[in-house]
Amino acid sequence: MPARTEAASPAGEVAERAAADTPPCHVAIIMDGNGRWAAAHGLPRVAGHRAGAQAVRRTVETAIRHGVSWITLYAFSSENWRRPAGEVLDLTGLLRHYLRNEVRELKGEGVRLRFIGDRDRFEPDIVADLAHAEADTAGNSRLNLTLALSYGGRAEIAAAARTAARAALQGRLDPETIDEASFSGLLSTAAMPDPDLIIRTSGEQRLSNFLLWQSAYAELLFLDVLWPDFGPAHFAEAMAEYARRERRFGARPA
Ligand code: FPP
Numbered sequence: 001m002p003a004r005t006e007a008a009s010p011a012g013e014v015a016e017r018a019a020a021d022t023p024p025c026h027v028a029i030i031m032d033g034n035g036r037w038a039a040a041h042g043l044p045r046v047a048g049h050r051a052g053a054q055a056v057r058r059t060v061e062t063a064i065r066h067g068v069s070w071i072t073l074y075a076f077s078s079e080n081w082r083r084p085a086g087e088v089l090d091l092t093g094l095l096r097h098y099l100r101n102e103v104r105e106l107k108g109e110g111v112r113l114r115f116i117g118d119r120d121r122f123e124p125d126i127v128a129d130l131a132h133a134e135a136d137t138a139g140n141s142r143l144n145l146t147l148a149l150s151y152g153g154r155a156e157i158a159a160a161a162r163t164a165a166r167a168a169l170q171g172r173l174d175p176e177t178i179d180e181a182s183f184s185g186l187l188s189t190a191a192m193p194d195p196d197l198i199i200r201t202s203g204e205q206r207l208s209n210f211l212l213w214q215s216a217y218a219e220l221l222f223l224d225v226l227w228p229d230f231g232p233a234h235f236a237e238a239m240a241e242y243a244r245r246e247r248r249f250g251a252r253p254a
Contacts, residue, residue: 033202033226051228110142117151153212
């Protein structure tokens with residue numbers, strides 16, 4: 001199916017108004033389709049990732065306008081390390097560029113940055129930039145932007161299990177007291193609310209190891225748009241679709 005352009009359509013504006021009253025607190029996005037976008041434009045894959053980074057910027061601004069408080073973006077999965085070395089270099093280079101050039105502006109807009117995932121797999125200068133970006137924006141609360149980097153949901157759950165097992169072995173934790181709330185507190189997302197809405201672009205319909213624990217009751221939305229084309233109209237459409245969903249969290253309607 002053809003990807004839509006990023007321009008806000010009149011329909012998008014109507015949807016933006018309709019959804020304004022009930023924004024989800026936390027929107028998480030699987031940004032997929034950069035490679036296909038590049039191929040469709042006869043460009044190298046890196047051009048798709050660059051256009052994807054611009055879509056990140058647009059999406060942060062749009063989320064703020066919609067009153068969304070938390071946004072989490074799947075920017076680099078733990079499986080992405082298996083891509084060809086040149087593409088990994090392009091992606092880490094883009095991340096470095098993003099951290100060096102955009103954090104000041106994000107800070108000015110009231111955005112607080114967080115990162116989840118195995119950050120130690122990145123080069124030391126990036127690891128330092130990540131820590132600096134978190135510290136530098138820690139006083140902000142207008143929008144909480146989390147980038148999932150070298151992130152995998154199963155690895156995150158296994159790491160939490162190791163933490164709990166270690167504490168139990170050392171006598172600091174009674175295994176009988178482990179429940180869903182306390183286990184959530186051991187995940188990298190401990191300080192974050194669960195996502196209300198997970199969007200995946202590009203037409204693929206799977207979670208690909210993203211926020212597996214946290215997505216238990218998330219609404220899922222799969223959009224037929226390649227990530228670099230994702231714009232304000234698509235975000236508005238997602239907000240309107242979310243507002244139409246009836247969330248029951250497993251309970252029966254009254
Ligand atoms: C999926 O497209 C996207 C990624 C693997 C990386 C996402 C990265 C960005 C949006 C740009 C960098 C972001 C920041 C924050 C600096 P794909 O390559 O799998 O596309 P395909 O499925 O069409 O091949």
